[in-house]
Amino acid sequence: MSIQTQTPQTPQGDVQRSRLEDVEGVVLSRVRPTTGRPALLLALGALVLAVVLRLGLDMHVALALVLSFVGYLGAVYAVYRHLGGPRVAVDQVLRALVYFAFVCAIVPLASLLWTVVAQGAGRAFDPSFLNQTMNGVTGLHDQDYAEGVGPFVGGAYHAIVGTLIITGLATLISVPIGLFTAIYLVEYGGRNPLSRWIRFFVDVMTGIPSIVAGLFAFALFVQLFGPRDAKMGIAGAIALSVLMIPTVVRNSEEMLRIVPNELREASLALGVPQWRTIAKVVLPTAASGLASGITLAIARVIGETAPLLVAIGYARGLSLNAFEGPMNTLAVYAYYMFTKPLSPAVREPSLERAWAAALLLVLIVVALNLLARLIAKMFAPKTGR
Amino acid sequence: MNAPATRRARSSSTAVRRPGDILFNGASLGSAVLILLILAGVAFFLVMEAVPALTAPAEEISGGEGFFAYVWPLVFGTVVASVIAMLLGTPVAIGIALFVSHYAPRRLGNGIGFVIDLLAAVPSVVFGMWGMAVFAPRLGPLYEWLSQNLGWIPIFGDASATGRTLMTASIVLAVMILPIITSVSREVFLQTPRLHEEAALALGATKWEMIRTAVLPFGMPGVIGGTMLGLGRALGETMAVAIILAPGVFSWNFIGAGNATIPAEIALNFPEAAGLRLSELIAAGLVLFVITLAVNLFARWIVDRRAEFSGAN
């Protein structure tokens, strides 16, 4: 290290000057200490600017925000470059971008949740909405209601029941297939070629667009029953199963893999046959994980609209028979009410129904997600620790 | 996980096979094979129902110029909407993932992570309704402005006053795929070895420099995989586009009326379709299936490459 020379000590300020900068061809970029306060002040300034642009100059909100954010970025860069050097400036600019990304995402998502609650809460818990179907309800009823001469009629009872039946059937189909496939992958197949292929095709299946799953179910039922009578509840359940099975397989496989091998070996060493080892040791150990994975899979498909639109048609009244004729679900119901109001002139009541159904759906999805978390937490296997 | 498999090999060589074992083994093998059959069935029945449209004389297809002429504007709309969604969504998603994993306090980060996962499960019809009722009308004036000031760019043609345009649909798609890309990215960012982060910091890196040196290179393959996943979802997304976009013929103008996507075209026309029209829509679905399949295989290839990569550690 012959190049190093004694450098004079700086009397004030930094700890010590570096020797790296004495190397020819190296231009050092030092960092000076800064605080977050300037950034905060500038952010306030940018906010004021945004308000001025919006209210004073009547600019579009998005434009006002983007302009003041760009201004903010420039100001942050300049100020921190002055205070802390270019590296600090870049660091602060990136920090601003990360925070801005967060805000960018939160705003629409919060707006979405707010809209659903605000628009849907009025009707969603109304007993007449929950207990009635759309049987016999026409645009005239809606017009009467709007003019104040009739009651609010027409609800989502049949759609709620249909959602439960179709999702239930889909669960009944998907869970055994998915679970046993996962068992095959983990317990029997190992890494043989068949299980590699199955993993691959499960991946492929995960990517099937939901509407394609619906088309498949429809095409299948057309072959079985002819184009006229192809639309029925079970077709929808099969379409949902195509979407649900890969999720169940993946979640279950993950959970079965977590079960420690020592448990299996301990059981087998006691002379317990393999199937009983799986049934009595492996599955119970993984039970909470499996249940939570299945719950999440249900939550994923319960709001599906497109495949059902294609496969089950649209029923106005209650239909309990999944093997004959169209049915309805909350998602399909919301879609039709929203896009094809009963009375094109008086859309309000139909929109109300649509938002109410949407709110119910969101609540179900949230509840299922929370339930999955709860199951995973409460009944976590007590292995180790 | 090789152990159970070898055990099976050993037990199957013994003479006694218990009925329970045969049943269990059979059921699991059967389910596994059934999955392959279902997938084959999806392809088979789609092709079967699509054949009439693919073989029909050109003038009988909607538009009167054959299936290809019918489907390519739809493919264009689908791909454009998804790509715009991906371009808008990915940087924001990476930003949120970094915010959650490296900027926000732990507690807050976990909470946000849960909310993001929840949003990934919000039904797409709800996104569509929101986009149509709340979002699209707000964008109308913005499109007006874009059209007036940036009208020389082809994609900013005459503005639609209702905001029900391909651009709006793309933005809503971006919001919809945000949670997917975010949760994958957050996961890989959180897995960055602490050792590498500390190595960067100990060399005198600022926070961003640490992220650039240690976190991003480590997480990039995962982020790309997540992005492809989001792209696949956007390509197949039906309801949001079906509700928001006022469909029309192919146009380069993304902020005015016009354009359509395959899934939305199917959803909007299927309920009333019959005969050859049905077959046409199913054939369009088949095309969509092939596109998403290609994207998924590509994503898988990237994720596999990553597995090789991290195997070195």
Next chain:
Amino acid sequence: MSKRIDVKDLDIYYGDFHAVKGVSMTIEPRSVTAFIGPSGCGKSTFLRTLNRMHEVIPGARVEGEVLIDGQNLYGKGVDPVDVRRQVGMVFQRPNPFPTMSIKENVLAGVRLNARRISSSAADELTERALRGANLWNEVKDRLDKPGSGLSGGQQQRLCIARAIAIQPEVILMDEPCSALDPISTLAIEDLINDLKSDYTVVIVTHNMQQAARVSDKTGFFNLKATGQPGQLVEFDTTQTIFNNPSQKATEDYISGRFG
């Protein structure tokens, strides 16, 4: 060039947990100082306060002063990023950046800290750092290969090269040999001896012989009882600590009569 470190009444916390209490010591320039002590007594914690890596952990904080040539590291107007450039660190497990080549690894710190490096300067710095880490001859033909392809011992020397490439004043090493075989350990120990002529080196080790072999001064850390903060029990020349310690606890620990 090396620096003198004065630690004055340093208390170290993880949130509410008081990890290390009341440490005062002076570390001479151009010397090797070793810290020994039972597991969990706060050696790593203390070491990490010397380049402000401690505060990277959420909730972690420090009371007291660490002076490097009279300048308080924790004083107002000192940026941790700047401190870390001057006080380099080598970790317990080798941690080259997996996506970077050997050369890029060596230059990683330089590139972070420099606005511009000419390619000749880059080559020169790489060679100098790798020579300084006794690694040049082994890797000079494969500088563009990934750093993770080296053996554990080579990786650790690569990390040392990376640390000295930015020419710090002080080099901290936290059990740098604990993941290595005896041959690599010997290589690193030789290297530490060489580094002493240019740098102030502080090393944490569980290997008593190693401390005796490489260090000029040794500090013994201990816990009074579990749950109590760790303390610096004795700090003296390595000779004294190993042959003639003044504290009973030190003697017990050195002679293996501990606990």
